Amino acid sequence: MTSDRIAHARSFIDQIPQARALGLEILSIGEGRAEIRMPWSADLVGDPETGVIHGGAVSTLMDTCGGAATLAHPAAPAATATMSLRIDYLRGATPGQAITAQAECHHVTRSVAFVRAVALDEDTRRPVATATGTFTMEPSA
Amino acid sequence: MSRPRPDPVQVVKQRRDTALRALASGVPYVRFLDINFDRRGDELTAVMSYDDKLIGNPHLPALHGGVTAALLEVTSIITLGWTVIWEDLESGALSLDALEAGRLPRLPKTIDFTVDYLRSGLPRDAYARARVTRQGRRYASVHAEAWQDNRARPIAQAVAHFLMPRGQT
Secondary structure (H helix, E strand, O other): OHHHHHHHHHHHHHOOHHHHHOOOEEEEEEOOEEEEEEOOOHHHEEEOOOOEEOHHHHHHHHHHHHHHHHHOOOOOOOEOOEEEEEEEEOOOOOOOOOEEEEEEEEEEOOOEEEEEEEEEOOOOOOOOEEEEEEEEOEOOO | OOOOOOOOHHHHHHHHHHHHHHHHHOOHHHHHOOEEEEEEOOEEEEEEOOOHHHEEEOOOOEEOHHHHHHHHHHHHHHHHHHHHHHHHHHHOOOOHHHHHOOOOOOOOEEEEEEEEEOOOOOOOOEEEEEEEEEEOOOEEEEEEEEEOOOOOOOOEEEEEEEEOOOOOO
16 A cells, blocks of 8 residues: 555656656655655756756755655645745755755645655755645545 | 936837846746746736646646746746846946846845745646835845736735845845
């Protein structure tokens, strides 16, 4: 059952057109957590002068990772949608480096999943961004 | 007492549109999402043309929430950048040649961004406008809203704080 749910979450994420457009890759997924990598790309730059990735792409990475963690939770909903997402940008991601998001669905009720996430580049001791989000628990897809 | 004769309308429009194009299309990620800006005087409306790659839930289908957030963030940054250059643009202090050559004014940096999803984004064009609610020397607060068919039924709203570039007010 657990592996079914995780396989479902993985295949759902892999089929998202925007996730493919960004080259998102699931590094690991299981029991209310997910880790997803976004490779650096010149197309995603938000500040041409510095080569730093746009916050919008980081939002999509965080949102996708939060949704994946929710779908992989033991009380997993059939489907989920983001209700709110707050991102704190701690520093610019280093140009040329992939960004990896780690999300944890730390609490669920019948209606809501609560998620926190962090985004890292190669300097894993200094996060690029942190996020908190709420996701819906949809009874059917 | 006579005020100087205003520039011909074509000159004014061309100056403003050139500056706006340079500001927005100079950002690779804005081109990646194919976001363009409509301008009426100093008011900007972002237009994100629909494309299949913007989908986040293929079953519904619905726009990716991250893309909607990105539309709001792009609109906030460009609107804030536009507010910053407007006066220099109008007074002629800002060189259009420099802008066109890619020497853009530094853009504000996002400090935090909070998005509130109101409705699922449909597979069609989306629009957004941002309002600078407070602009200080160092920080700015912005509110933004995105909608599709019906302006009165927004799909998402956001509030965000930005760090203003140094040397600009």
